[in-house]
Amino acid sequence: MIIKVNDKMQKGYSYFLNEKEGQNFAPDFKPELTPKQMLELGVFEGHYLTDCQNEFPKIWFEKAKIDIKKPNVELNYFKIKSRQSLQEWQRKGWIIGPDVRGWFQWYCRYFLGRRLPEIDRIQIARWRAFKRHKMQILKNCPPNKLECRPRQRQALLQWAYNPFF
Numbered sequence: 001m002i003i004k005v006n007d008k009m010q011k012g013y014s015y016f017l018n019e020k021e022g023q024n025f026a027p028d029f030k031p032e033l034t035p036k037q038m039l040e041l042g043v044f045e046g047h048y049l050t051d052c053q054n055e056f057p058k059i060w061f062e063k064a065k066i067d068i069k070k071p072n073v074e075l076n077y078f079k080i081k082s083r084q085s086l087q088e089w090q091r092k093g094w095i096i097g098p099d100v101r102g103w104f105q106w107y108c109r110y111f112l113g114r115r116l117p118e119i120d121r122i123q124i125a126r127w128r129a130f131k132r133h134k135m136q137i138l139k140n141c142p143p144n145k146l147e148c149r150p151r152q153r154q155a156l157l158q159w160a161y162n163p164f165f
Contacts, residue, residue: 007052009100017113029124031160035108039064043158044083046075056108082154096122130159
């Protein structure tokens, strides 16, 4: 299946789904949350994928916490800002390949079944490196104390790690 993209940030891009949705991930990539779960819990201040929902399954957005007008920190699960701007990601060179919105857009497309081996390798390595935040919470917070390190927990949520431990 071919997906054609035509949204505010990307026009004329298309990609092929090589795998079934949510299946056949790289062996070292085991996200703990699906894109749908992330959107429902509250990520990116509700202001992500707001103009490109047609690219993704409608069910992902049925209960998603979204604000199409502006970022709203109250829509984040932990009610705290835990992200850098797209401009900062661009400045740091973290926007890779055709995923002009960053890691989460890559993950959504990967989850759908798109495979771009070189880009996938880079993004999976970035995801694996982010696990250090989970280890810091485990080391420094009592079990089930979600108010401990909420910024890191929100960041984990935005990288498909389960922050509830």
